[in-house]
Amino acid sequence: MKKTTSLLLAAMVAGSVFTTSAMADAKKGQKYYLKKLKVCKKDGLKNGAVFATKHSRQEWATIKDDGKLQDEWKSICSHGVKKINKMKEKDIKNLYDFVWKYASDGEVPSCG
Numbered sequence: 001m002k003k004t005t006s007l008l009l010a011a012m013v014a015g016s017v018f019t020t021s022a023m024a025d026a027k028k029g030q031k032y033y034l035k036k037l038k039v040c041k042k043d044g045l046k047n048g049a050v051f052a053t054k055h056s057r058q059e060w061a062t063i064k065d066d067g068k069l070q071d072e073w074k075s076i077c078s079h080g081v082k083k084i085n086k087m088k089e090k091d092i093k094n095l096y097d098f099v100w101k102y103a104s105d106g107e108v109p110s111c112g
Contacts, residue, residue: 025090029098032091037084040077051076052102060100069096 033040033048045051054076055063063072069092074081087095101107 029094
């Protein structure tokens, strides 16, 4: 009985951790884009979907691995340089999750 309870408790803890991880921060990244990077419209980016589809998922992952995410975002949205420079680490992660999820070979977002 004690083993079963311990196993059940461990499964519940693991499940809650995986649920939190599985809930990608793409939604927060989308909100960040909508709130802070609206200025990208001046660069011809109609919305966040256009921003995200500038690269495929593999390309975004490579850019991230090379440590050049913010540089790439600045090149895509030159009017948002100040906001991109001020990004916190969590904002970078969230916006990355957003662009990766909705990359050119990813899902189609329903965002502005």
